[in-house]
Amino acid sequence: MVKHLGKYISTIHRYGQTFFNPLLEKYNLNGSQRYYIFLLNLYDNNGIIQEELSKKVRLDKVTTTRALQKLEQEGYIYRIVSEEDRRAQRIYTTPKAEEIREELENIFSNWNEVMLGNLSENQRKQLFKLMEQILSNVTDYFEEQEKNLAANR
Template sequence: MVDPREILGSIAIIYRSHLACMAKELEVYKIGSGQFDFLMVLYRKDGLSQETIAKTLKVSKATSTRAIKNLEKEGYVYRQRDENDLRAYRVYLTEKGKEVRKVILEKLVFFVDALLSDFTPEERELLRRLIRKASLKFHESEFKPLIFDSPIDE
């Protein structure tokens, strides 16, 4: 039997390295650690509720609110009351938020290319399929997994 600590430990190291790398790369844009994930969700579908974004990213409402407020303060997003539920807010990208998309995608591609530089194309594809299969186990049906298996339409 495989030691789960080996698998989960490796995933955790990759995840933390990914966050640290992205935080450093995006520091000049004043996009904090993990905040780019919120932008990535909005690139797929703009105008989601804060609650939907939190559920999609599997973070608490408090974490979501804090990240969105920081992104709003830096001018990447704006919040607007939901017309159907005045207690809720929908989050939209600003022009500045849309403009930084290409930079974020380039940084993500750079990180993944560096991570997988020693992998053959076949190993890359196998890893992609296995990670996607594992992520589907824990994903709600209302939103596609945030596995970047295809480029996001420009």
């Protein structure tokens, strides 16, 4: 029998959504748009340009724009035109976003504990190392695909 890693990742992702949605509902951050992913990235990259944020979260520009519009509408972020490049916008968190930072980080830490359960510290380290390698493999693959696409245009 062939095992498919994607099946496991997909199932874990769906369970994650079930875990997060009720906890994020009071912040209007639940749903399939992954608003919280953008907010969590902004906490560590406040002032990032929208295009860079889109690359960091590995989501397309349209999804990024929609999510940022929602976050802005909810009062979690604001955007300022970049002084270096007038076509780009820098994104910043608001005090409202900073107020919920610790709680959001706790929600994600709790989900990590659910997923990692009874794994030993060594197993956890191995798992993260393997997941980083898998992510690197996938990233390399898609970067190569993009290069090939660009070369064939």
